[in-house]
Amino acid sequence: MDKLMDNPWFIKILALLLAILLYSAVPNSGGKTTEINVPGDNTTETLADIPVKAYYDTENLVISGIPDTVEVTIEGPMPHVKSAKALKNFEVFVDLTNANIGNQKVKFEVSGLSDKLKATIKPSSVTVAVQEKVTTEFTVEAEFNSDLIKDGYSAGQPTVKPKNVKITGAKDVIDRITYVKAALEGKDLLDSTVSREAQVQVLDKDLNKLNVVVEPATVEVTIPIKSNDKTVPINIVEKGTPQEGITIESIDLNVKEAVISGTDDVLKDTDNVRVEVDVSKISENTTITLPVIISNGITKVTPETVEVTVVVKKEEETTVSGIPINIRGLSEEYQAVINDPSDQLVNLLVFGTGAQATDLGPNNFNIFIDLTGFTEGNHNVPIQVDGPPNVNWQPDKSSAKITITKDNA
Secondary structure, X not given: OHHHHHOHHHHHHHHHHHHHHHHHHOOXXXXXXXXXXXXXXXXXXXXXXXXXXXXOOOOOEEEEOOOOEEEEEEEEEHHHHHHHHHHOOOEEEEEOOOOOOEEEEEEOEEEOOOOOOEEEEEOOEEEEEEEEEEEEEEEOEEEOOHHHEOXXXXXXXXXXXXXXEEEEEEHHHHHOOOEEXXXXXXXXXXXXXXEEEEEEEEEOOOOOEOOOXXXXXXXXXXXXXXXXXXXXXXXXXXEOOXXXXXXXXXXXXXXXXXXXXXXXXXXHOOOOEEEEEXXXXXXXXXXXXXXXXXXXXXXXXXXXEEEEEEEEEEEEEEEEEEEEEEEEOOOOOEEEEEEEOOOOEEEEEEEEEOHHHHOOOHHHOEEEEEOXXXXXXXXXXXXXXXXXXXXXXXXXXXXXXXXXXXXXO
């Protein structure tokens, strides 16, 4: 054997025989093979929500009516079914590459599925609408909730950037477009100008959202917001009655005007605000802090309080004595005698501030009785006083008793 193994011809012949043996053992791939289905190998699986693709002229046409997904039932050998279920490496589609404008019925087809599997699609077909694709330019209107504007502020005219957008869709859908809006979203109250990105919404007359493509899909909406302010005077309102002997000489405020905020209508009808000073509680010069009072609808006032300086004068009391009573209005045919007071003099208790009261004398007053229309007899007539301004007085007698007789002269 060692000699045979050393012989190169022996080795070559042995290799040839082995090659022929191996060749005969390999099945001929060009010949037919028969597969035998072992009972129980086939199975069925139903796959839901399988996406649907559509093949058509996307540049010029719009297709509607194709469902997003369908249900596919796969039947065949278990390994192939399980693989298809796990990988979902097949495609359900409709072929509309040669579609004409209008409505038409098309069947769903499957590609990429093993030829050992049978697929049943539910539904098996669908009626689609093939329409011309149209692109039109529209102006975007800004929209926002006015309730988001803080009290005391108002919104100006909103702006949109870019102002116009291009909308692409089926011609009949484009014809239904009534509103193209960009709504500013948010929950926070606004008190300053705001700019935000907003989604463009395309709606029909019934506010139904339309299936179109918008370019760009978002725009920038800017809403100018300003404070509603107005400067008005602060009025002083005196309440109550000064105490006896007290005269209010002046009331001054450290701030004469206030800035108020509110709606345009409220500001239009508001000309002032006020400070109420209760003079019945003031007996001497004083400075107090009081609130600025606003009317309904005003949301803010600046300042909210002011300093009020009140200057008073206290009345002094003095007596002016010995003022004679004059007679007025007596007819020439009569003469009158004053019986009471017997000396025909009246004393006045005078009230005033400072020298206004203390420097007065009898010559500063005219005391009289008016006998116009009186005739003979005894009468009780009111005593009247004329005197300087800025003082008050009180006579010690309110009436005089007189006797009127005929003048015999």
